[in-house]
Amino acid sequence: MKFIIRYKQIFIWLLSGMLMCMFAACGFGGEDEESLLYALDTSEESSQSVPDTSEESSQSFPNTSEESSQSVSDMSEESSQSVLEVDNSKQEILSSESEKEQLLSATECYRSILLDKADFINCSEDGEYQEAVNNGNIEKTFTSSEDITGEVTGFTIVDMDGDGENEIVLSISTGSVDEGFEVLHYQDGIVYGYHFWYRALEDLKEDGTFTGSGGASSSSINRIVFLEKGYAVDTLYESRSQYGTDGVNEIQYYKNGEVCSEEEFNDALNRQYEKASVTWYKLTTENVTLAFENRFSE
Numbered sequence: 001m002k003f004i005i006r007y008k009q010i011f012i013w014l015l016s017g018m019l020m021c022m023f024a025a026c027g028f029g030g031e032d033e034e035s036l037l038y039a040l041d042t043s044e045e046s047s048q049s050v051p052d053t054s055e056e057s058s059q060s061f062p063n064t065s066e067e068s069s070q071s072v073s074d075m076s077e078e079s080s081q082s083v084l085e086v087d088n089s090k091q092e093i094l095s096s097e098s099e100k101e102q103l104l105s106a107t108e109c110y111r112s113i114l115l116d117k118a119d120f121i122n123c124s125e126d127g128e129y130q131e132a133v134n135n136g137n138i139e140k141t142f143t144s145s146e147d148i149t150g151e152v153t154g155f156t157i158v159d160m161d162g163d164g165e166n167e168i169v170l171s172i173s174t175g176s177v178d179e180g181f182e183v184l185h186y187q188d189g190i191v192y193g194y195h196f197w198y199r200a201l202e203d204l205k206e207d208g209t210f211t212g213s214g215g216a217s218s219s220s221i222n223r224i225v226f227l228e229k230g231y232a233v234d235t236l237y238e239s240r241s242q243y244g245t246d247g248v249n250e251i252q253y254y255k256n257g258e259v260c261s262e263e264e265f266n267d268a269l270n271r272q273y274e275k276a277s278v279t280w281y282k283l284t285t286e287n288v289t290l291a292f293e294n295r296f297s298e
Contacts, residue, residue, distance in 0.1 A: 103189035107296050110168045110184065113191060114155060114288045120184055120191040127230030133193060135283075138172055141182050141195045150174055155288075156278040157295040160185070160208040160224045166295060169204065171280065185226055194224075194231055205275040209236070217241035217251050221272050237268045 104112075112118035119132040122141045133140045139150030154171040160183060161167075168184040180197045181204075204210045212220045212233075220238040224231055238254045253265035281287040 106165065106186035106191075107292065109186055109189075109191045110157075110166075111288060111292060113184065114168070114283065115285060120193045122182070122193040122195065123230065125194065125230055125232075127192075127227070138170070138182070139174070141172070141193060142180060142197075148174055150179065152283050153178075154280045154282055155291070156204070156280050157291055158204065158206060158208055158278050161226050162208055162223070169201075169278075183224065183231075185231075187226070203273075204278050205272070206278055207275060209272065209275070211269075211272060215241065219269070221268060237265055237272075239265055 109118065113120050113134070116135040119134045122131050122133040123129060131140060135152050137150075138152055139145075139148050142150070150172050151174070152170050153173045156169050156171075157166050158169060159166050160169070165186070167186075170182040170184065172179045172182060178198050180195060181201045182193045182195055183201075185192050185194070199213045202211045202213060209221060209223050212222055214220075218239060218241055221236045223234045223236065225234050235254075236256060237260075240252050240254065241249060242252055251262075253260050253262050255264060255268070279291075281291050
């Protein structure tokens with residue numbers, strides 16, 4: 001009986017031990033299972049994130065390559081455009097210089113006209129009317145009549161407007177009468193001529209100034225100003241006859257368009273008379289050579 005009781009006790013102890021082991025195993029198994037599940041979830045998330053990164057990376061690299069290639073292309077186009085602009089600019093400069101080289105110089109043009117080998121363009125004061133003229137038909141500068149014949153009796157070389165470049169002035173007559181003057185001005189390869197009546201351009205001085213007369217009480221000291229088209233006369237001093245408020249004829253004096261005294265005007269006129277006058281040459285081949293050597297070689 002005692003043996004049976006003892007056996008039962010042993011059996012209970014063994015059964016309790018087994019149950020405890022099972023409980024322990026189940027406890028440890030649960031933790032391992034959760035750990036395993038966690039590891040598996042982490043692995044899945046990691047495996048999912050890696051492809052995403054790879055996708056983003058694969059997308060970004062092609063874009064960068066496209067932008068880089070586009071940038072290089074743009075730079076290449078800009079560089080080509082810059083080179084083209086520089087080449088065009090150089091070409092324009094060379095073309096301009098070439099055109100200038102092809103233009104005859106003032107000296108060559110003037111010489112050809114004086115030697116009756118070329119025409120000049122006779123113009124009105126405003127430059128609108130233009131007509132080709134030469135020494136053989138010089139009368140066209142002042143008349144349209146076919147009954148009047150003009151002749152170039154002399155010439156001089158002088159800087160009319162004080163810009164450092166010389167002009168040619170022709171003296172013209174109709175038989176024994178001094179008719180007037182033709183002022184020849186070189187501009188951009190062309191010689192333009194402007195006609196002055198005899199009393200409009202008197203006593204031409206070496207500095208290009210001259211006197212003009214409109215009567216006994218009307219005289220002036222002037223200089224020519226060449227414009228882009230035509231010319232203007234700059235009146236430095238002037239005396240002008242005019243009627244006053246009392247109906248009496250009076251003489252008024254002006255300096256650069258402003259009223260001045262008679263004394264100041266007369267002093268200016270005396271200084272003008274004292275200036276050296278230009279040298280006039282008779283129109284011959286020898287005199288053309290001599291005049292050009294004296295004036296254009298200075």
